[in-house]
Structure formats: C-alpha cells, structure tokens
Amino acid sequence: MSPAYFFAELKEGLSISFRAIRANKMRSVLTTLGIVIGIVSVTLMGTAIEGLNRAFNNSISALGADVLFVNKFPWFTSDDWFLFRNRKDLTVEHSRALERQSTLARAVSASVGWIANVKHREKTTENVFVNGATADYMSTSGATILQGRNMTIAEVDGNRPVCVIGFDVAANLFPGEDPIGKFVKIHGHTYRVVGTFDKMGSFLGMMNLDNRVVIPIGEFSRLFGGKRSVQINIKAASLQELDDTKEEIRGILRKARKVPPGTPDDFAINQQEMLTKAFSGIGVVVAAIGLFITGLSLFVGGIGIMNIMFVSVTERTKEIGIRKAIGARRKTILLQFLIESVVLCLLGGIIGLVIAFPLTFVVDQILPTAMPLSVVGISLLVSIVVGVTSGLLPAYRAAKLDPVEALRYE
Amino acid sequence: MAENPNNGKQVINLSNITRIYEMGAEQIHALEGISLQVDRNEYLAVMGPSGSGKSTLMNIVGCLDTPTSGLYELNGLNVSEMNDNELARVRNKEIGFVFQTFNLLPRSDALHNVELPLVYGGVSRDARRKLAREALEHVGLGDRTHHKPNELSGGQRQRVAIARALVNKPSIILADEPTGNLDTKTGDEIMGLIEELHKLGNTIIMVTHEEYIADHAHRIVRLRDGRIESDEKAQNGKTLIR
Numbered sequence: 001m002s003p004a005y006f007f008a009e010l011k012e013g014l015s016i017s018f019r020a021i022r023a024n025k026m027r028s029v030l031t032t033l034g035i036v037i038g039i040v041s042v043t044l045m046g047t048a049i050e051g052l053n054r055a056f057n058n059s060i061s062a063l064g065a066d067v068l069f070v071n072k073f074p075w076f077t078s079d080d081w082f083l084f085r086n087r088k089d090l091t092v093e094h095s096r097a098l099e100r101q102s103t104l105a106r107a108v109s110a111s112v113g114w115i116a117n118v119k120h121r122e123k124t125t126e127n128v129f130v131n132g133a134t135a136d137y138m139s140t141s142g143a144t145i146l147q148g149r150n151m152t153i154a155e156v157d158g159n160r161p162v163c164v165i166g167f168d169v170a171a172n173l174f175p176g177e178d179p180i181g182k183f184v185k186i187h188g189h190t191y192r193v194v195g196t197f198d199k200m201g202s203f204l205g206m207m208n209l210d211n212r213v214v215i216p217i218g219e220f221s222r223l224f225g226g227k228r229s230v231q232i233n234i235k236a237a238s239l240q241e242l243d244d245t246k247e248e249i250r251g252i253l254r255k256a257r258k259v260p261p262g263t264p265d266d267f268a269i270n271q272q273e274m275l276t277k278a279f280s281g282i283g284v285v286v287a288a289i290g291l292f293i294t295g296l297s298l299f300v301g302g303i304g305i306m307n308i309m310f311v312s313v314t315e316r317t318k319e320i321g322i323r324k325a326i327g328a329r330r331k332t333i334l335l336q337f338l339i340e341s342v343v344l345c346l347l348g349g350i351i352g353l354v355i356a357f358p359l360t361f362v363v364d365q366i367l368p369t370a371m372p373l374s375v376v377g378i379s380l381l382v383s384i385v386v387g388v389t390s391g392l393l394p395a396y397r398a399a400k401l402d403p404v405e406a407l408r409y410e
Numbered sequence: 411m412a413e414n415p416n417n418g419k420q421v422i423n424l425s426n427i428t429r430i431y432e433m434g435a436e437q438i439h440a441l442e443g444i445s446l447q448v449d450r451n452e453y454l455a456v457m458g459p460s461g462s463g464k465s466t467l468m469n470i471v472g473c474l475d476t477p478t479s480g481l482y483e484l485n486g487l488n489v490s491e492m493n494d495n496e497l498a499r500v501r502n503k504e505i506g507f508v509f510q511t512f513n514l515l516p517r518s519d520a521l522h523n524v525e526l527p528l529v530y531g532g533v534s535r536d537a538r539r540k541l542a543r544e545a546l547e548h549v550g551l552g553d554r555t556h557h558k559p560n561e562l563s564g565g566q567r568q569r570v571a572i573a574r575a576l577v578n579k580p581s582i583i584l585a586d587e588p589t590g591n592l593d594t595k596t597g598d599e600i601m602g603l604i605e606e607l608h609k610l611g612n613t614i615i616m617v618t619h620e621e622y623i624a625d626h627a628h629r630i631v632r633l634r635d636g637r638i639e640s641d642e643k644a645q646n647g648k649t650l651i652r
Contacts (some may be wrong), residue, residue, distance in 0.1 A: 008529055323526070325472070325501060327503070332498075
C-alpha cells in the first residue's frame with residue numbers, strides 16, 4: 001500500500017467517523033463518558049503526584065542531604081515507640097563532646113523546640129515554634145539570615161536574651177518596620193531581635209518553617225525547663241564523607257553515653273535519605289492506587305466504546321457491503337472502524353482534559369503544582385490505545401463481513 | 411489481460427461453475443454447472459424466476475462471491491482462485507455495480523458517492539474530483555453534485571449509482587434489477603441511459619425478471635434451477651413488446 005493511498009484511506013476514514021459521530025451526537029458523548037472519567041482521573045492523579053513530588057523536594061532540601069540528625073527516636077521505625085521511651089535523653093553535653101572529638105564534622109549544633117506565643121507591644125503571633133539552639137544551628141539547619149546576624153557563641157554560652165526571628169514572625173510583629181534591635185516577649189521574658197531568617201516555606205505542607213524564633217539553648221531551658229532531649233545536627237564535610245562521619249559520631253556518642261559493647265545504640269542517627277525512601281514508598285502507593293482507579297475506569301470506558309462500536313458495525317452492515325462491493329478491502333474497513341473508535345476515545349480524552357484542567361487549579365490550592373504537559377501527552381496516548389484495543393474486535397467483525405450478506409442486510 | 415485468448419474480445423468466461431451453500435446439514439445447489447462467455451460490448455440480460463440462481467450468478471460474476479467449483483476468468487484473470495484482497499481490487503477496477511435499491515451512502519453527497527471507488531482505487535484527490543464530476547455530468551446530474559441521496563428523486567439516485575459504476579471505467583457494468591424500484595417513466599429513462607452506455611462501448615450484464623426490460627438487451631440468458639435454460643440473441647428491445 002503506497003503512503004499516498006494509505007493517507008487517502010486515513011482521510012476517508014476520518015471523514016466517515018466525523019460524520020458518524022455527528023449523526024449520533026448524544027450517543028457518542030454518552031459513550032465517551034467512561035473515557036472522560038478515566039482521563040480526568042489520569043490527569044488529576046498525575047498532577048497530584050507531580051505536586052507531591054514538588055512539595056516534598058522543596059521541603060527536603062531544607063534538611064540538607066549532608067546533615068545527620070541525632071535524635072532519641074528514629075524518624076521511621078517498625079518497632080513500637082515505647083521501646084525507645086526509656087532511652088537516656090540527648091543533652092547539650094553530648095553535642096559538646098561531638099564538637100570536641102569529631103574530626104569529620106564541619107558543624108555541630110544542639111537544638112530543642114516548643115510552641116509559644118510571641119508578642120511585640122500589643123501584637124501577638126500565636127503558636128510560634130521556639131527553638132533553643134547553639135550558635136552553629138544556622139549552618140546545620142538550612143536556614144539563612146535575611147537581616148541582622150546570627151547569635152554569637154558568646155551570646156549562646158552566656159545565655160544572653162537575644163533571638164533570631166522567622167520571616168512570618170517578623171512580618172506579623174514588625175510590619176513595615178526594621179525589627180533589628182527591637183524587643184519581643186516570649187513566655188513573659190524579653191528578647192532582643194538580632195536577626196531575621198529568610199523565607200523557607202513549609203515542611204511537607206505541615207509545619208510552617210517561617211513561623212519560628214531561635215533563642216540560646218540555655219535560655220530555652222530557663223523558659224520551658226531543661227528536661228528535654230535535644231536534637232543534635234551534624235553537618236558532614238561533604239556528601240561523600242557522610243557515612244564515615246556517621247560511623248565516627250556513633251563511636252563518640254556510644255562512649256559519651258557509656259553504651260556497653262555488643263548492645264545496640266541508645267540513640268538514632270537520622271538523615272534526609274530516610275525521608276526520601278519513606279516518601280518514595282508513599283509515592284508508589286499513591287501511584288498504584290491512582291493507576292488502579294484509572295485503569296478500572298478506562299477499562300469500563302473501553303468496554304463502552306467496544307459495545308457502541310459493535311452497534312455501529314451492525315447498524316452500518318449495509319454500508320460496509322456497499323463499500324466492499326465498490327472495492328474496499330478488509331484492511332480498509334478495519335482501518336475505518338478503528339479510526340472511528342480512536343476518534344471517539346480521543347474525543348473523550350479531550351473532554352476529560354478540558355474538565356480536568358480547571359480541577360488542577362483546585363489541586364494547586366493544596367499542593368504546588370500545574371498540569372504537566374507530559375500528562376496531557378500521556379492522556380491522549382492512552383485514549384488512542386484504548387480506542388485501538390476496544391475498536392479492534394468490532395472493526396475485525398466489520399472487515400470480515402461477507403459482502404453478499406452485508407448487501408442483503410436491511 | 412495480455413493473455414486473453416480471444417484477442418481481447420472475450421470479457422467473461424464462466425466454465426462449469428457450481429455454487430453450493432451449506433445450510434446446517436442441508437446442501438443447497440444454487441448453481442449446477444454454468445458455462446457462459448460474454449464478449450466485450452455485449453448487452454446481456456439474465457432472467458429467471460426467483461430461486462433460479464440468477465442472484466448467485468450475479469454475485470459470482472461481480473466477484474462478491476466465489477464459486478464452489480469451476481473456472482471464472484474475467485479479462486483473462488482467473489478470478490475463481492483469488493483471495494479477498496485481490497477480489498476487492500477486481501471489484502474496484504473491473505466491475506461497476508448498479509443495484510435495485512441504489513445502495514448509495516446516505517450521509518455522503520452525490521459527488522462523494524461517485525468518488526468513492528476512486529478513493530479505494532488510490533486516485534489522487536484532484537483527479538478524483540474531476541472524474542467524479544465528469545461522470546455526474548455524463549448522467550445529467552452536473553448540477554446535483556452536493557445533494558445527499560435523500561435530497562434526490564429515485565431516478566436521480568439511480569443516475570448517481572450509474573455514475574459511480576462508470577467512474578472507474580470498468581470492464582463490465584452489472585445491473586441488478588436497475589428499474590425495480592422506479593416507476594415506469596423513470597425506469598425507461600434509466601434504461602435509455604444504460605443503452606447509451608452500451609453504445610459507448612461498455613459491456614452490460616443486467617438481471618431482471620421483467621420481459622420488457624430484458625428486451626432492451628441484445629442477448630437473453632434464462633436460468634432455471636441453477637442451470638442455463640436458454641441463451642439466445644434478442645431482437646434489440648423496445649420495438650418487440652409494448
């Protein structure tokens with residue numbers, strides 16, 4: 001078959017299917033409903049997964065891939081929480097020991113947090129995350145200074161009443177003012193603002209990282225009591241040395257906490273990678289559920305298309321007979337009905353995309369996302385595949401019709 | 411076509427054609443050994459009562475059906491051993507059908523209906539348009555090219571069908587009761603048109619059960635029970651009866 005001939009048949013097939021669909025507008029639209037639902041769910045699922053990924057990547061970058069987080073509890077565990085409950089608290093002393101002994105760590109900080117209200121004159125910002133931290137906290141937590149400066153070692157060691165405030169706290173308490181040198185009240189105590197953090201956004205869409213205040217860790221103990229386990233952040237010299245650093249601090253901590261040889265660690269060294277792994281697990285589950293729902297609706301939609309194509313073939317038996325009588329081959333008839341079924345499915349796909357497009361803006365309210373172009377492409381491709389697969393059987397039946405029988409059909 | 415034994419004169423050579431239908435356990439012998447030769451530019455009428463096998467014969471001659479046994483040569487091509495695709499090609503190139511019920515595509519206009527054999531024949535778009543328009547003008551419908559079948563009278567529809575049969579310049583035109591769905595006056599007009607086509611050199615095979623229609627032909631073959639009962643030259647039509 002020459003390309004020009006194939007093209008002519010393709011065009012003929014297209015014009016036949018448009019005429020057929022136009023002749024049965026209502027039926028065609030109803031038939032594509034299953035495909036429409038399938039494509040809407042493909043699109044929304046793709047958009048949601050894209051949004052989840054973006055949100056996660058934004059959040060995770062705040063953690064830093066080269067930072068280790070020593071906590072009392074591991075971030076993710078299959079064991080029960082109470083197994084770790086009786087562990088000794090991690091203290092600032094442990095952090096100091098790491099700072100002194102570690103050769104691979106570039107920066108070590110201890111931090112602890114609690115929720116409190118922060119006031120400036122008559123203005124109040126509620127539920128601020130108050131961090132008690134050592135001076136190196138900044139370089140181990142991904143935060144950067146926007147205005148002013150960080151707390152100095154002297155200020156931390158001397159428990160000076162100074163603080164660095166988050167972007168939102170600064171915006172709420174000091175609108176249009178320079179907050180540096182001004183005073184805020186936390187839990188009844190007064191602190192001088194020495195710096196502000198740059199905007200960081202939220203962590204996994206749950207915790208607002210801009211709604212916080214950092215004060216010297218000794219001050220924190222005075223405000224909220226000292227009997228809390230701290231988190232120790234250790235920034236490795238490089239990503240390549242992360243594992244060596246991990247081994248080194250494990251050794252130092254075991255010695256500092258007098259863990260007998262042969263017993264497991266009584267602390268947990270967490271890192272970004274654990275979150276990434278946990279997230280990719282969630283991602284797979286979300287994708288699997290999405291795929292299942294999508295697959296199901298496309299399957300049902302495909303059956304609908306197949307059904308209507310069978311009806312179409314039966315209705316047009318006579319037409320098939322006429323076409324065969326004047327020289328249409330099996331392949332031509334097959335192609336004609338395949339085209340019709342693909343056009344139907346593409347119609348459904350396009351309707352689905354048109355419906356899904358505004359809905360992605362709704363998703364955008366929850367997750368930072370936009371309908372990716374790849375999802376549009378995949379949707380149209382899926383429509384074509386469904387069209388071909390569900391049209392194949394009816395088209396084959398049409399192609400196989402005996403011209404004599406078909407011509408006699410009324 | 412090059413190996414035509416009759417110097418290109420013979421178009422159809424049917425030799426001992428049988429066609430047996432299986433209806434469950436029963437076998438129906440629709441044709442029981444038909445031998446028939448048709449020369450170029452003959453005007454042949456096939457007659458016979460219903461059940462005589464004339465429809466089956468037409469289907470085989472028209473390459474819509476294949477014989478159970480026997481030889482069918484069309485223009486020197488052995489049609490009886492062709493596969494589906496080859497038969498489709500022969501139908502497209504060598505045969506022009508005119509049906510009792512016109513069998514036009516209802517959703518296509520006259521021009522597109524006439525164009526269709528050319529589409530399947532792989533003719534380019536511009537050439538197609540030109541040929542289809544010429545064919546419609548030939549049957550007197552040059553001003554009806556964009557009318558749908560339901561906007562045309564019965565006679566006009568049959569003219570469109572004849573234009574469609576002609577457009578590929580086939581070796582034979584097969585007309586199956588071409589006036590069966592028309593009133594007498596329109597039927598006469600259609601018969602006049604077919605006669606004209608014959609005068610222009612076309613080979614015409616027509617199935618009918620009306621004597622006065624058959625009398626337009628130059629040769630009448632009568633079938634009965636799947637066999638040829640008679641095959642005789644007719645005095646050319648119209649003057650004979652009515």
